[in-house]
Amino acid sequence: MAVKVIIPTPLRHYAGKQESVDLDAKTVGEALGSLTAQFGELKRHLYSEEGKLRSFVNVYVNDEDIRYLQKEKTALQQGDTISIVPSIAGGLN
Amino acid sequence: MLRLTQKQIAQIHEHGAQDYPNECCGALLGREDGADRTVLGLVPLVNQRNDSPQNRFSITPEDVRLAEKEARAKGWDLIGWYHSHPDSPARPSEFDRQHAWPWYSYIIFQVEKREPREMRSWRLDDDRAKYAEEGIEFIADGRR
Numbered sequence: 001m002a003v004k005v006i007i008p009t010p011l012r013h014y015a016g017k018q019e020s021v022d023l024d025a026k027t028v029g030e031a032l033g034s035l036t037a038q039f040g041e042l043k044r045h046l047y048s049e050e051g052k053l054r055s056f057v058n059v060y061v062n063d064e065d066i067r068y069l070q071k072e073k074t075a076l077q078q079g080d081t082i083s084i085v086p087s088i089a090g091g092l093n
Numbered sequence: 094m095l096r097l098t099q100k101q102i103a104q105i106h107e108h109g110a111q112d113y114p115n116e117c118c119g120a121l122l123g124r125e126d127g128a129d130r131t132v133l134g135l136v137p138l139v140n141q142r143n144d145s146p147q148n149r150f151s152i153t154p155e156d157v158r159l160a161e162k163e164a165r166a167k168g169w170d171l172i173g174w175y176h177s178h179p180d181s182p183a184r185p186s187e188f189d190r191q192h193a194w195p196w197y198s199y200i201i202f203q204v205e206k207r208e209p210r211e212m213r214s215w216r217l218d219d220d221r222a223k224y225a226e227e228g229i230e231f232i233a234d235g236r237r
Contacts, residue, residue: 009161009171010196044221045195056192058154086157090189090199091116091142091149092178 001026001076005035006083014041028059029072031082046084056087094129095173095198095214095227098234101132105202106209108137109177113207115146120160121173121198130172130198131232136160149188150176173198173214180204183211185224193217198227 005021015021021038025031032053036043046057053059059066060083066074076082108117120136138156142149152174164171174197178186183203185193193199195217202212215224 008194010194013196041219056194085154086194087154088118088152088157088174088194089142089150089192090176091145091186092181093148093186093188 001078001080003031003076003078003080003082005031006081008084008086010086011042011045011084014045015039025076027072027076028061028066028074028082031076032059032072056089058085058087059083060085094230095200096129096131096230096232098132098232100234101135102212102231104135104137105175105200105212108175109202109204109209110207112140112146112177113204114179116140116142116148116150116177116179118150118152118174118176120152120157120163120171121175121200122160122164122167122169123172124169125172132172133169134163134167135175136163147179173200175200175202177202177204177209180206183213185215190217190221190224193221193224195219195221199224200229 002024007015007018021035023034025034048054061074061080118140119138121132122134123130123132138152140146141151141153161171178201183201199215203210214227214229216227217224
């Protein structure tokens with residue numbers, strides 16, 4: 001399925017300064033895999049060393065959070081838009 | 094270098110004093126100028142870590158989108174974030190580092206018994222191993 005992935009501002013310089021990337025994928029996981037295969041430097045900011053999506057990385061398919069769908073197994077339709085949206089977190093210790 | 098006016102610094106300080114002993118947080122809107130950045134506006138936000146606000150802060154993706162929308166409406170960019178460290182130094186903790194995004198400027202400022210103290214700004218390295226400190230330049234209000 002041809003889909004568009006919206007790249008958040010803090011990651012654009014790792015993706016050739018592009019605001020979005022078009023690619024083919026059947027699931028969200030496949031799309032993110034394809035994205036990080038194409039732009040290797042994205043991987044460490046999206047995934048932990050254990051290979052899991054970082055907790056502060058929020059992924060939406062057409063404005064629906066994948067946590068409430070089938071997570072990375074969420075199936076994609078032609079023309080879907082995947083958005084990667086940051087949460088911001090921290091603390092003093 | 095991150096440029097701010099004294100008025101903006103005062104606004105950030107006031108937010109930190111107001112929310113003390115909890116961490117405050119907010120967005121920095123502005124623009125890049127080569128390697129430097131100029132803060133043009135602030136978006137004070139509500140710390141969503143109600144369970145542990147004295148040593149944790151959290152900004153939801155909805156608030157991130159809101160800040161981005163506000164930046165776009167003014168022809169600016171969302172360039173970073175500020176948060177306070179109550180009674181603790183103005184440098185990133187390990188928890189900060191684990192949860193940081195690259196590229197953004199992260200202002201951290203100490204609030205000691207409700208009094209704002211040191212303010213520093215940091216950017217996460219590409220390899221996520223540590224932060225690089227960026228200097229803060231104070232500019233006169235009205236100068237951009």
